Amino acid sequence: MKQLRHRIRSVGLLLCALFLLLGAYGAYSLTNYGSRWFSTSANSWLRGAKQDVIPGDVYDVNGVLLAGSAVTETEDGWTATRRYHDSADVRRAVVHVLGDAAGRVSNGVETFMAQALYGFDQGMAERMNDYLSGARRKGDSLTLTIDSGLCAYILNKVEALSASGAPPRGAVVVMNWKTGAVLAEMSFPTFDPLAGGGEGEPYFNRAVQGRYAPGSTFKTVTAAAVLSDPALSGRSYTCTGALSAQDQEGTVREIHDAGSVSAQGTLVSHGQIDLRRAFLVSCNNTFASAALQLTDAKLRRQAMAFGFEENFLFRDIVVENSSYPDTDRTEWAVAMTGIGQSGLLATPMHLCLIAAAVANDGVMMEPALVRQAIASDGRLRRELVPQAARRAIADADVAALLKEYMADVVNAEGGTGHQAAVAGARVCGKTGSAEVDGQENTNALFIGFIDDPDTPVALSVVLEDMGSGGSCAAPLAHDIFEYILQNGREML
Numbered sequence: 001m002k003q004l005r006h007r008i009r010s011v012g013l014l015l016c017a018l019f020l021l022l023g024a025y026g027a028y029s030l031t032n033y034g035s036r037w038f039s040t041s042a043n044s045w046l047r048g049a050k051q052d053v054i055p056g057d058v059y060d061v062n063g064v065l066l067a068g069s070a071v072t073e074t075e076d077g078w079t080a081t082r083r084y085h086d087s088a089d090v091r092r093a094v095v096h097v098l099g100d101a102a103g104r105v106s107n108g109v110e111t112f113m114a115q116a117l118y119g120f121d122q123g124m125a126e127r128m129n130d131y132l133s134g135a136r137r138k139g140d141s142l143t144l145t146i147d148s149g150l151c152a153y154i155l156n157k158v159e160a161l162s163a164s165g166a167p168p169r170g171a172v173v174v175m176n177w178k179t180g181a182v183l184a185e186m187s188f189p190t191f192d193p194l195a196g197g198g199e200g201e202p203y204f205n206r207a208v209q210g211r212y213a214p215g216s217t218f219k220t221v222t223a224a225a226v227l228s229d230p231a232l233s234g235r236s237y238t239c240t241g242a243l244s245a246q247d248q249e250g251t252v253r254e255i256h257d258a259g260s261v262s263a264q265g266t267l268v269s270h271g272q273i274d275l276r277r278a279f280l281v282s283c284n285n286t287f288a289s290a291a292l293q294l295t296d297a298k299l300r301r302q303a304m305a306f307g308f309e310e311n312f313l314f315r316d317i318v319v320e321n322s323s324y325p326d327t328d329r330t331e332w333a334v335a336m337t338g339i340g341q342s343g344l345l346a347t348p349m350h351l352c353l354i355a356a357a358v359a360n361d362g363v364m365m366e367p368a369l370v371r372q373a374i375a376s377d378g379r380l381r382r383e384l385v386p387q388a389a390r391r392a393i394a395d396a397d398v399a400a401l402l403k404e405y406m407a408d409v410v411n412a413e414g415g416t417g418h419q420a421a422v423a424g425a426r427v428c429g430k431t432g433s434a435e436v437d438g439q440e441n442t443n444a445l446f447i448g449f450i451d452d453p454d455t456p457v458a459l460s461v462v463l464e465d466m467g468s469g470g471s472c473a474a475p476l477a478h479d480i481f482e483y484i485l486q487n488g489r490e491m492l
């Protein structure tokens with residue numbers, strides 16, 4: 001009997017402990033990721049509650065009003081209508097990051113930040129005060145880290161790239177690599193929130209939802225794995241222009257260097273080559289054989305250190321996860337992974353984070369969108385506090401070497417990214433040209449940064465079906481870097 005009572009008490013205590021743990025977890029996740037729950041369409045209560053509040057204004061980093069409200073008196077009270085910027089270019093340039101009142105873009109500021117914009121961050125006393133004074137309640141105003149001038153500039157540059165007349169598809173992300181503050185998060189094609197519509201899935205936010213093969217930009221990850229492995233780091237390679245590896249059916253297939261087959265049909269090769277030079281000329285042969293020497297397990301571990309396979313949970317931005325393939329790991333598939341193909345997928349936001357982390361000595365900052373949240377009575381509710389998302393993508397000495405490798409790509413003789421170079425600045429980067437089934441041309445990619453703590457800018461460019469990263473994406477990166485260097489540093 002005594003034993004039974006003792007057992008019941010133990011079980012009771014255990015249940016109590018579990019209950020407390022559950023409560024603590026609930027409180028924790030609601031505090032940290034409340035906006036994720038709050039902005040879901042399942043929250044129908046929100047729709048009703050929204051009608052009693054004037055939504056807060058949204059400004060860009062320079063104080064340009066991106067979204068405000070017009071209040072009109074009606075017979076039974078009043079209604080607030082959302083108003084956007086006068087310039088159609090600015091509206092189209094920021095619509096994916098801002099979202100729209102109709103909710104066509106998922107997880108834009110208008111929906112994801114509804115908790116702040118509709119005043120649900122306000123305390124009971126604040127609400128009572130408004131209620132008693134008869135004042136209309138207004139939500140918090142947000143100042144974003146976005147620079148609408150930069151966004152409009154990028155919009156014009158990208159839309160001018162359209163050769164066939166069809167709107168270009170792709171994404172551009174620009175951020176401060178020291179703080180994680182996002183200066184531009186753009187998806188193409190875009191649309192005007194006042195009109196809507198258009199071809200090519202304009203509501204889809206490719207910058208954070210689009211998952212792309214990273215192509216040769218992934219050689220940054222493969223290089224990090226090699227440089228971290230004492231048995232492999234000093235090795236030299238022999239490029240024959242084509243590497244043979246077995247696929248699932250046991251068939252031997254070849255991996256070629258880009259442009260390795262000359263017009264005359266002969267193979268052009270890099271011959272004896274070290275990793276650094278292979279990185280600057282983007283030799284597929286070297287990186288495919290490096291992946292095989294590393295083994296799939298080591299390459300996967302390095303990719304995970306860079307954030308692949310991670311469930312991204314950022315405070316301000318919802319970002320799709322990037323994946324490292326886990327099936328079909330034949331010799332050929334592993335070799336292809338080493339050059340950024342074979343089921344590897346990453347969002348343009350994540351690619352920008354990778355470049356930013358190399359710039360920031362291996363520390364990946366969490367991307368942030370909100371610089372300040374101000375309550376309707378003028379009090380500062382919240383301010384950007386830079387936070388690391390990952391402490392180390394690689395050891396500091398490896399990160400430092402990667403930076404040198406990326407500087408070579410843009411600045412050394414024969415580097416594939418030389419069109420991204422800007423006079424007077426140390427631009428670092430990596431190009432990529434990813435093959436996609438059913439597409440005539442490759443996707444053009446570029447990731448890079450300015451290696452200067454006074455201009456800590458990192459970016460990623462993805463242009464679908466446009467050709468090579470060196471000839472299509474790198475020149476756009478050049479334009480963006482130059483714009484930022486010329487237009488002051490207020491945005492940073």
Ligand SMILES: [Zn+2]
Binds near residue numbers: 241269284
């Ligand atoms: Zn080669």
